[in-house]
Amino acid sequence: MSQITLHKGDLPKGLDFGAVVAVDTEAMGLNPNRDYLTLVQLSSGDGTAHLVQLTRDFDCPNLKALMTDPKVVKLFHFARFDIAMMRKWMGITVAPVWCTKIASRLARTYTDRHGLKDVAREIAGVDMSKVQQSSDWGAAALTDAQIQYAASDVLHLHRIKAGLEAMLVREGRLGLAEACFGFLPVRAELDLAGWGEEDIFAHS
Template identity: 45%
Template sequence: MNFEIKLHKNDLPDDLELGNLIAVDGEFMGLNVKRDPLCLIQISTGNNDAHIIQLDRKSYNAPNLKKLLTNNNVMKIFHYGRADLAHIKYYLKIKVTNILDTKIASKLARSYSDNHSLKTLIKEFKNIDVSKQFQSSDFGGELSPAQLKYCANDVIFLHDIHKKLEEILIRENRYNLYSSCLKFLETRVELDLASFKDDIWSH
C-alpha cells in the first residue's frame, strides 16, 4: 500500500484543505509533559495521506495548525488522545475540540481482548502488521524515511479503525457510554497537567 507522506516545517500550508474528519497524533521526546517537548503533529484525511508538521520548538508558532485543531466543525480522531492532548495544550496553548479516541473506543467495544494498542487494532481491522520499531526514537532532529513512515502509520488507519469500533459500540449499546467518556477526556488531561496521575475514583 502506497502512502502520500508530506513533511511541513513549522506549520501547515495556508491553502491546504483537509476536510471535516481528520486523524491526529503527536510525537514527543518522552511522556513527561513539562520535560519532554512536543516535536511533531501528524494528520491524515483517511485517504492514504499523512501530513507531518515538524514544529518550531522555540516559538511553537503554527497558526494554521492551531486553527485546524480548534475548529468546532472538524472532528479529530486520536489514539490515546490523553497524552497528545496534554502535550498540545501545554506547548501549543490551545484546547482541541471535537475529539474521538480509538483507544477509549477499543476498551469499551473490544471487551473480548485486553490488548488495545494501535498495532493490535491495525492488525485486527486492516490485517496489516505495522512495525513499531521507531516508537522510541529521537523525533527532535532530522527525520529519517523510516521515522516518517512510522509517523504516517499512526494516523493513516485511524478513520477505518474508528468506524469499525463505532459499529461494535452501537451494536452492543455502548456508544452513549463512549460519548460520556469523551466528555471526561478534557478533565483527565487537566488532572494529568496538575500531576494527578492516579485514579481519583479508587478507594
C-alpha cells in the first residue's frame, strides 16, 4: 500500500527525494496563462508520494528549491505542460528534466498511444484510473479519490523511466531524447509567449 502525505503550501524542510524525483501537477485547466496551478505531486519511486496543495501566493521556497536543484532530475510525463505551469505561477525554470512522453514517442514508434495510462500499462504493468482527471483541483479540501489519483501519476514513473530508457539505449536514441529533454524549458517559454501551436522549425 502506498503512503501518501498531503502538505499545505509547501514541502517541509529536509525531505530527500534522491537523485531523481517524479513530479506531476494539477491545475484549474490546460491554459497556463489563465488556469491556476493548484497541486504538485512528488515521489522518490519508493512507494511514497508527497502532495503539495499550493496557495495562491505560491510561497513555497522548499518546493522551488527542489524543482531548480541542478543535482536532482525532475521526472515527468509530458513535462512541457508542467514546466510551463511552474514557470508561469511559481516563477521558476525547472531543470534538469526527464520526460517519459518524449521517451515513449522516440522509443515506442510501433504505436501512437503515448498517454500515461497506455505507457504505464505496457512498460510497468499498471492499470491507472483517469476518472478524477477533470475534477475541481482548486477545492479547499481534496477528496480521497482526488488524492489517490494525483499520487498514482507519480508513483510509477521511475519504473516507466527505467523501461523506456532501456528501449532508447537499444534503439540508439538516448542521446536524441536527452537533447529534447534539455530543450523543454525553452519549449515551455515558447508556449507561454504565444508560440504553442506554431512550428517555428517549419519551412513556411
